[in-house]
Amino acid sequence: MINIEELSITFSTFHGKVHVLDKVSLSVNRREILAIVGESGSGKSVTAYSILGLLDKNAEISNGHIYFDEEDLTKLSPNKIQKYRGKRIGMVFQEPMSALHPTMRIGDQLVNVIKRHRKLSKKDAYPIMLDMLKDVHFDNPEDIAKKYPHQLSGGMRQRIVIALAMSGQPELLIADEPTTALDVTIQAEILNLIKELVQKHNTAVLLITHDLGVVKEVGDRVCVMYGGNIMESGSVDQIFESPRHPYTKALLSALPNHVDRSERLQEITGEIPDLKNRPEGCIFYSRCSEGKSTCTEKAPACMQVSEAHHVYCWEVHS
Ligand SMILES: Nc1ncnc2c1ncn2[C@@H]1O[C@H](COP(=O)(O)OP(=O)(O)OP(=O)(O)O)[C@@H](O)[C@H]1O
Numbered sequence: 001m002i003n004i005e006e007l008s009i010t011f012s013t014f015h016g017k018v019h020v021l022d023k024v025s026l027s028v029n030r031r032e033i034l035a036i037v038g039e040s041g042s043g044k045s046v047t048a049y050s051i052l053g054l055l056d057k058n059a060e061i062s063n064g065h066i067y068f069d070e071e072d073l074t075k076l077s078p079n080k081i082q083k084y085r086g087k088r089i090g091m092v093f094q095e096p097m098s099a100l101h102p103t104m105r106i107g108d109q110l111v112n113v114i115k116r117h118r119k120l121s122k123k124d125a126y127p128i129m130l131d132m133l134k135d136v137h138f139d140n141p142e143d144i145a146k147k148y149p150h151q152l153s154g155g156m157r158q159r160i161v162i163a164l165a166m167s168g169q170p171e172l173l174i175a176d177e178p179t180t181a182l183d184v185t186i187q188a189e190i191l192n193l194i195k196e197l198v199q200k201h202n203t204a205v206l207l208i209t210h211d212l213g214v215v216k217e218v219g220d221r222v223c224v225m226y227g228g229n230i231m232e233s234g235s236v237d238q239i240f241e242s243p244r245h246p247y248t249k250a251l252l253s254a255l256p257n258h259v260d261r262s263e264r265l266q267e268i269t270g271e272i273p274d275l276k277n278r279p280e281g282c283i284f285y286s287r288c289s290e291g292k293s294t295c296t297e298k299a300p301a302c303m304q305v306s307e308a309h310h311v312y313c314w315e316v317h318s
Contacts, residue, residue, distance in 0.1 A: 002051065005065045034219070035223070051206070090165030091165055227283040228283070244305055247284050270286060282313070300313050
């Protein structure tokens with residue numbers, strides 16, 4: 001569905017160039033939820049925004065490709081990429097209010113988007129809108145359609161945003177921290193809803209989170225990111241049960257209850273290096289407990305440790 005190959009992104013800042021993504025490669029398949037997990041600043045959102053063509057103006061794609069069904073999105077003009085957004089690639093962000101019009105009824109917002117994406121009249125879009133509200137678990141769609149966003153709870157608003165994101169029947173849904181702003185009791189409901197819609201509509205999902213509990217709950221595969229690099233990728237079981245990268249191991253063992261492993265990601269000691277001066281070798285070296293001299297010389301090559309389980313670490317090579 002989507003295939004990112006060796007993507008590098010640099011931001012020009014007042015203090016010089018910051019290399020925030022360094023040869024990131026990942027892919028998401030149809031009907032699959034790929035979770036990207038990592039600490040703050042690891043490059044999760046920049047990866048998502050690059051797919052959507054929504055990078056800040058000071059960003060430059062200095063290397064790589066983003067293939068979406070064979071088309072390289074990095075080569076498209078802003079106008080062309082806009083046609084993908086919303087229609088073929090849906091988006092759900094952390095704060096639902098940012099995606100909703102505050103003074104327009106829910107039903108009208110959905111009808112407008114359905115009309116635009118599916119080229120339908122208002123009359124034909126109306127029953128689809130009611131079905132979409134049912135799809136996101138409202139059993140009183142006519143009533144909900146008449147409401148304004150401020151009349152709904154945070155969880156209900158996020159369900160509306162998911163309905164909006166799905167209204168173009170997207171092939172890929174990008175969800176950036178979709179449950180972070182919500183009450184813990186509502187989080188599972190939203191995650192289950194995403195899972196259900198993926199199955200029903202054959203969508204692929206790129207889920208961005210710093211919450212390992214969320215990964216465990218809904219992810220099929222995981223990419224662990226650190227300092228703009230992928231450290232390890234594999235199935236949820238591979239990453240949780242047999243992590244190979246020292247960073248993944250540190251993240252998991254830092255969990256208060258690492259038997260359960262359904263907790264939020266804890267910060268591990270040390271800081272991400274200055275991305276203006278990326279080290280020659282492994283970006284994680286300064287915080288790694290297993291580092292050796294090779295690690296400072298060149299960035300680790302990708303090592304396949306078992307089917308679909310990849311690790312970028314010299315220690316695993318040895
Ligand atoms: N416009 C910009 N100019 C300069 N640096 C930027 C810009 N946007 C993002 N960055 C930097 O890119 C790096 C990656 O940011 P990104 O938002 O992708 O991290 P993240 O993993 O999503 O973290 P968080 O969970 O905090 O959102 C950070 O160091 C951030 O400061």
